[in-house]
Amino acid sequence: MALLAVAAFLAYRHYVPGQEKVTYQTAEVTRGDIEVSISAAGKITPKESVVVGAQVSGQLQELLVEAGDKVEKGQLLAQIDPTIAMTAVEADRAQLKESQASRKQQQATLNLAMAEAERAEMLYEADAIARADYESAQAAYAIAQGKLEGIDAQIQRQQSTLRADLATLEFTKIYAPTSGTIVSVEADEGQTLNANQTAPTILTIADLSIMTVETDVSEADVLRIKKGQQAYFTTLGDPSRRWETRVRQVLPTPEVLNDVVLYKALLDVDNPEGLLRSEMSAQVFFVSGYARDAVLVPVTALQTAPPRLPHALGDQVAKGRQSQQGGFMQADASEATQAQAERRDAKSREVFRKVAEAHPQTEHGMVMLMTAEGAPRPQPVLVGLKTRTQAEIVYGLEPGQIVITGEVKTGRADSGNDSRRRGPPRRF
Numbered sequence: 001m002a003l004l005a006v007a008a009f010l011a012y013r014h015y016v017p018g019q020e021k022v023t024y025q026t027a028e029v030t031r032g033d034i035e036v037s038i039s040a041a042g043k044i045t046p047k048e049s050v051v052v053g054a055q056v057s058g059q060l061q062e063l064l065v066e067a068g069d070k071v072e073k074g075q076l077l078a079q080i081d082p083t084i085a086m087t088a089v090e091a092d093r094a095q096l097k098e099s100q101a102s103r104k105q106q107q108a109t110l111n112l113a114m115a116e117a118e119r120a121e122m123l124y125e126a127d128a129i130a131r132a133d134y135e136s137a138q139a140a141y142a143i144a145q146g147k148l149e150g151i152d153a154q155i156q157r158q159q160s161t162l163r164a165d166l167a168t169l170e171f172t173k174i175y176a177p178t179s180g181t182i183v184s185v186e187a188d189e190g191q192t193l194n195a196n197q198t199a200p201t202i203l204t205i206a207d208l209s210i211m212t213v214e215t216d217v218s219e220a221d222v223l224r225i226k227k228g229q230q231a232y233f234t235t236l237g238d239p240s241r242r243w244e245t246r247v248r249q250v251l252p253t254p255e256v257l258n259d260v261v262l263y264k265a266l267l268d269v270d271n272p273e274g275l276l277r278s279e280m281s282a283q284v285f286f287v288s289g290y291a292r293d294a295v296l297v298p299v300t301a302l303q304t305a306p307p308r309l310p311h312a313l314g315d316q317v318a319k320g321r322q323s324q325q326g327g328f329m330q331a332d333a334s335e336a337t338q339a340q341a342e343r344r345d346a347k348s349r350e351v352f353r354k355v356a357e358a359h360p361q362t363e364h365g366m367v368m369l370m371t372a373e374g375a376p377r378p379q380p381v382l383v384g385l386k387t388r389t390q391a392e393i394v395y396g397l398e399p400g401q402i403v404i405t406g407e408v409k410t411g412r413a414d415s416g417n418d419s420r421r422r423g424p425p426r427r428f
Helices: 001-014 083-125 129-171 311-325 328-333 335-358
Strands: 020-028 031-053 058-063 076-080 173-175 180-185 201-218 231-235 244-250 254-258 260-270 281-300 363-372 374-385 391-393 400-413
Touching: 020 231, 020 363, 020 374, 020 391, 031 374, 058 083, 076 201, 083 129, 201 244, 201 281, 231 260, 281 374, 281 400, 335 374, 335 391
Parallel strands: none
Antiparallel strands: 020 400, 031 201, 031 281, 058 076, 076 173, 180 201, 201 260, 231 244, 231 281, 244 260, 254 260, 281 391, 363 374, 363 400, 374 391
């Protein structure tokens, strides 16, 4: 019924007198690639970076690297003045030696007390000494044991302090915690570092072989972006190069800037040549659909069915068509031909239905096809991907055909005036 309405509408426009003439704007059906994507702005950062700071206070005595240097894990980067830490270690070692010497003395005292306690026990059993002397010898032995245990605990404490001070001494040497490139240096040689409250930053190491693109995606588009989705981006320095990648993660917590909700989408990309740098701006495109070697038409060629004509106007159109065909008698004579045409139409509709079932993601549409005689003819189509300028035709058109994209009014059909009134192009 929609096709009959379109045909009647076009015939009405063409045959009914007093209507404006129409010049059609057309375009050729082509074949090519189409891509539907979501664009967002992003910033390039290293995927892995480590901020190297100082765990001890002191003067930065020597800085052995500069920004841009490549370093390996365990490489010495800087040296802090070790004087204070070294003095503490020496004091701990001296105290430890003193405690160890005291332990030797106390061990000898303990041995003597143990011998006297054993002798007193023998004499007491032989009833050779008083009970008070026996108890005094046993108490002296217990006291000597307690003192030795106290000295052992003191030695353990001093050993622990020594290990801590040795670690502090080692912290005066700054080593690379990972391999990478020095991307920034925040301290200078001779600068005094104070680590009592917060660890001061000396430099930052980053692995530039893999970069991460952080993009801000609006809440209107974030539901169409999934983990593993294909994407690509370009940079301001080389907009002609596309960096292919995939979505690694969409962070669940948004950022709200001026009442605008933005979600972070992260994309990783290999950077073997080192062309991508930190803080570069990127234009990111998340590919939500693409088709290669598809049949394409301009979006303006997709038409909507015109309103149904009034009954009286429909009669005028019918009369005009019948006069063109030689009257009602000729129309009656072509009933057999019309029946064949109806059977062909039914077959075409069945094929259309099967193709639509095989491609459930498509939508039904219609274009106005320009025939070889120069007359427009409605053509149902299945529409796939659509961008702002192009549409993919899954079924219904072939490359090389001509479709109508708009019309321009050029004046009254029954007017003898040669002057033409032109209006802006419009769609059906």
